[in-house]
Amino acid sequence: xxxxxxxxxxxxxxxxxxxxxxxxxxxxxxxxxxxxxxxxxxxxxxxxxxxxxxxxxxxxxxxxxxxxxxxxxxxxxxxxxxxxxxxxxxxxxxxxxxxxxxxxxxxxxxxxxxxxxxxxxxxxxxxxxxxxxxxxxxxxxxxxxxxxxxxxxxxxxxxxxxxxxxxxxxxxxxxxxxxxxxxxxxxxxxxxxxxxxxxxxxxxxxxxxxxxxxxxxxxxxxxxxxxxxxxxxxxxxxxxxxxxxxxxxxxxxxxxxxxxxxxxx
Amino acid sequence: xxxxxxxxxxxxxxxxxxxxxxxxxxxxxxxxxxxxxxxxxxxxxxxxxxxxxxxxxxxxxxxxxxxxxxxxxxxxxxxxxxxxxxxxxxxxxxxxxxxxxxxxxxxxxxxxxxxxxxxxxxxxxxxxxxxxxxxxxxxxxxxxxxxxxxxxxxxxxxxxxxxxxxxxxxxxxxxxxxxxxxxxxxxxxxxxxxxxxxxxxxxxxxxxxxxxxxxxxxxxxxxxxxxxxxxxxxxxxxxxxxxxxxxxxxxxxxxxxxxxxxxxxxxxxxxxxxxxxxxxxxxxxxxxxxxxxxxxxxxxxxxxxxxxxxxxxxxxxxxxxxxxxxxxxxxxxxxxxxxxxxxxxxxxxxxxxxxxx
Numbered sequence: 218x219x220x221x222x223x224x225x226x227x228x229x230x231x232x233x234x235x236x237x238x239x240x241x242x243x244x245x246x247x248x249x250x251x252x253x254x255x256x257x258x259x260x261x262x263x264x265x266x267x268x269x270x271x272x273x274x275x276x277x278x279x280x281x282x283x284x285x286x287x288x289x290x291x292x293x294x295x296x297x298x299x300x301x302x303x304x305x306x307x308x309x310x311x312x313x314x315x316x317x318x319x320x321x322x323x324x325x326x327x328x329x330x331x332x333x334x335x336x337x338x339x340x341x342x343x344x345x346x347x348x349x350x351x352x353x354x355x356x357x358x359x360x361x362x363x364x365x366x367x368x369x370x371x372x373x374x375x376x377x378x379x380x381x382x383x384x385x386x387x388x389x390x391x392x393x394x395x396x397x398x399x400x401x402x403x404x405x406x407x408x409x410x411x412x413x414x415x416x417x418x419x420x421x422x423x424x425x426x427x428x429x430x431x432x433x434x435x436x437x438x439x440x441x442x443x444x445x446x447x448x449x450x451x452x453x454x455x456x457x458x459x460x461x462x463x464x465x466x467x468x469x470x471x472x473x474x475x476x477x478x479x480x481x482x
Numbered sequence: 483x484x485x486x487x488x489x490x491x492x493x494x495x496x497x498x499x500x501x502x503x504x505x506x507x508x509x510x511x512x513x514x515x516x517x518x519x520x521x522x523x524x525x526x527x528x529x530x531x532x533x534x535x536x537x538x539x540x541x542x543x544x545x546x547x548x549x550x551x552x553x554x555x556x557x558x559x560x561x562x563x564x565x566x567x568x569x570x571x572x573x574x575x576x577x578x579x580x581x582x583x584x585x586x587x588x589x590x591x592x593x594x595x596x597x598x599x600x601x602x603x604x605x606x607x608x609x610x611x612x613x614x615x616x617x618x619x620x621x622x623x624x625x626x627x628x629x630x631x632x633x634x635x636x637x638x639x640x641x642x643x644x645x646x647x648x649x650x651x652x653x654x655x656x657x658x659x660x661x662x663x664x665x666x667x668x669x670x671x672x673x674x675x676x677x678x679x680x681x682x683x684x685x686x687x688x689x690x691x692x693x694x695x696x697x698x699x700x701x702x703x704x705x706x707x708x709x710x711x712x713x714x715x716x717x718x719x720x721x722x723x724x725x726x727x728x729x730x731x732x733x734x735x736x737x738x739x740x741x742x743x744x745x746x747x748x749x750x751x752x753x754x755x756x757x758x759x760x761x762x763x764x765x766x767x768x769x770x771x772x773x774x775x776x777x778x779x780x781x782x783x784x785x786x787x788x789x790x791x792x793x794x795x796x797x798x799x800x801x802x803x804x805x806x807x808x809x810x811x812x813x814x815x816x817x818x819x820x821x822x823x824x825x826x827x828x829x830x831x832x833x834x835x836x837x838x839x
Contacts (some may be wrong), residue, residue: 274728298734311581311724312779324720326734330715333782334486335832378733 224249225414226271226382227283233266233275233438240266242438248382248431251412253405255425257449258435259459264418265306267385267435271416272303283480284382302375306386306418307399308361308367310359316370317355320346323377336379345376348410364395369403385417389424397421401428422443422476426450427468434458450474485780487496490608499790506794506805507563510801511555515808516582518547526551553695561694561758562700562814563793566765568706568755571793572742572748574773574785575713578720579741579748580651583774587752590658590745591635593763594665596756599631600624601672601683608679624686625757632753635661640745648738649745689762689815691800709751710789716740719782724779761798761816764822769795774827 221227224247231240239265245412248254256264269275271282273289284291284300292300302323323345326337332347346352349369354362359370366387375383388404405428408415419425425432425446432449434442436458442449455463455476464480512523522756526548529535572587579585603624642657643649669687673680719740722730725735731746770788796814799821802815 269728272732273730292729294736295734298732301732303729303732305726305729307726309726312774314721314724314779315484318721318780319725320732321484322725325718325722328718333489334484339484339486463835 219250220245220247220249222283225285226416226441227272227286229281229283231270231277231281233263233270233277234285234328235266240438241270244438244440246440246443248414248416250430251357251408251414252430253428254414254416254428254433255419256416256433256435257422257425258441260460262435263438264435265386267417268303268386268418271382272294272301273297274303287399295326298378298380301382301384302378302380304368304371304375304383304388306390308364308371312364313358313360313426315350315356316346316359316362316366317342319359319370320355320373320377326378341379341471342373342377344372344459346370348407349378349411350399365392365400368392368400372400372404372476378415382414382416385415385421387418390420397424404428422450422455425472426473426475430454446473450476460478492777492787496786496790499787499794501586502557503563503790503794503797504555505518506797507559508692511559512723512798513801513805514550514555516547516550516713518551522547523551527556538637557696557699558691558694558800558804559797560699561691562796564699564702564706565658565691565755565759566769566791566792566796567789568702568751569762569766569796570769570788571706571710571713572752572783573792574770574788575716575720575744575748576766577770578723578753578776578781578784579744580655581724582651583771587748588761588763588766589655590639591661591665592632592749592752593761594662594783595635596628596632596753597683597687598635598665598668598672599627599629600757600760601669601679602631603627604679604682604686605672605676628686628760629753629757631665632756633750635665636749636753638778639783649741651741664691666795685813686760687815688813689760689812689818690803690811691759692804692811693758700752702758705751705754709747713744714782714785716744717785720778720781727778743792760815762818764818765792765796765799768822768825823826 226246226248228244228246231241231244232239244267256267258264266275270277273294278454279290280288284292284297288296320342321334321338324334343352346355349372351366351369351373354366354370355376359367372388389400392400401424404415409414429446431444432446433440434449434467436455439460442454450465452463452465455465461481464479465474466477467473468475495772508524508527509520511527512518512520525538528538529543530552569587576585576587576601577583603626607623639654639657641663642661643654644652669683673683712812719735720734722735723737723740769792770784772786773784773791777787796805799802799817803817804811806812
């Protein structure tokens with residue numbers, strides 16, 4: 218991989234610890250081209266922490282993450298939220314906002330203190346909701362729709378932020394297989410239409426292999442492998458990271474790798 | 483329907499409620515042992531407003547009535563309106579900060595700290611300053627004690643809850659509960675050892691506007707006005723914080739910073755109000771909640787409407803408090819609780835399944 222500070226996203230020797238426990242260890246990563254990038258790895262390997270550092274939900278060390286060639290810690294929070302959007306794993310919302318209210322919150326980085334939504338913002342929100350197929354839910358209470366629908370509302374909010382980079386933390390882990398595929402197709406579609414960079418934490422290796430342009434494999438806070446699904450999803454990599462015996466064969470339809478777990482080692 | 487689509491409607495309702503408040507203020511100024519008609523009361527009030535007074539006939543106003551309205555009833559009415567506004571706005575802000583509809587302005591121990599400070603003030607005032615008989619000074623000492631107690635308690639609670647740069651809301655609530663018990667037992671101790679002050683302390687902890695005069699208004703009005711405007715500035719940020727602290731950060735809102743600023747402003751506001759009026763419960767919990775039920779959760783709506791509805795609610799409660807068993811009166815805190823507690827219970831029952839902490 219070309220490691221270039223002028224990439225849209227450039228991570229250089231990123232370390233992160235919670236107290237004394239080191240979670241991320243010298244992560245180096247460059248992402249420049251639009252596409253679907255997935256982060257895989259076992260529980261506790263630092264996937265979510267990496268995502269939170271990039272979104273600045275956690276405060277990374279100086280000079281370890283660069284967005285558009287500028288140190289992420291040097292940006293104002295509002296500026297960063299125009300460049301990077303984030304869809305968290307937990308999409309609980311405490312008050313009974315409507316879906317439309319939530320999506321419009323994505324426009325908030327663009328407002329001054331007492332400014333209110335303009336016609337333009339409503340249009341952007343509408344467009345975002347239509348592209349994730351939730352326009353019909355606009356007046357529904359966010360706490361009274363299904364988990365899959367709520368996930369789409371949050372993704373529409375991220376779209377309304379109109380960022381070049383979108384981060385998704387386990388977007389499909391709580392969805393049934395129909396909604397999983399539907400959501401992945403929607404995301405894929407957005408990447409093609411809008412030319413954005415999507416970085417998603419995924420648990421399902423086959424889903425990652427199917428949809429990713431590039432895969433980042435984490436083990437104990439380090440990047441073990443970064444590349445196309447064919448180069449990352451190999452018998453050696455998966456067995457060493459997950460500690461199980463697997464059989465890997467090319468998917469007969471897409472020729473991408475397909476993982477069949479066998480026994481634990 | 484979005485916020486801007488409803489904005490005209492909101493403005494209309496707000497204007498309507500303003501008129502209701504003004505009419506109630508005049509109407510309730512006619513209620514009391516001396517019977518003064520609505521028209522006469524309105525005429526007296528208008529004759530005291532600069533510019534507008536030139537348009538009415540200010541002659542043959544009964545001087546006694548004028549004195550009752552201007553010096554006795556109106557200050558008290560205005561004070562209850564201001565306090566109701568402040569308590570409700572802080573309630574709305576706290577419910578937003580703590581992301582919990584059950585939050586109320588006193589949950590950081592402000593009230594019990596104020597009670598302890600006030601109790602010390604009440605005891606001091608009669609023992610050490612026994613020969614100083616001026617009434618204004620004695621009120622002053624109780625108020626100063628209450629204010630100091632409120633501020634110190636809040637700072638202690640905040641200090642306990644703080645983890646480095648952050649203030650986790652759960653720890654904050656727990657610290658508030660713990661310190662509440664501590665200061666309450668302090669008040670009980672004082673009442674035990676100084677039983678002759680017990681009645682005074684108890685009355686203070688139930689809140690009253692009976693000491694209300696223009697002097698208090700002069701302090702309270704600017705404080706509540708500035709506090710309310712300031713908290714309103716963060717209304718949209720509070721909406722975003724409702725989606726979670728970390729998510730808020732990715733939407734450009736530094737949740738920790740906003741929380742700290744709002745906690746500081748709100749606590750100061752509550753401390754000032756409590757030191758003048760004693761502890762008036764439930765208004766700050768119930769009013770924002772009713773507004774949220776009717777008009778939705780958007781803080782850009784909840785905060786201004788809570789301010790107005792809080793004023794109306796407190797005005798009604800205080801009028802009941804001072805007239806029901808006239809010539810003596812019921813502490814206003816009793817009335818707000820009497821009206822607020824059943825609602826709170828209803829709230830608990832109906833939201834048992836939904837509440838998230």
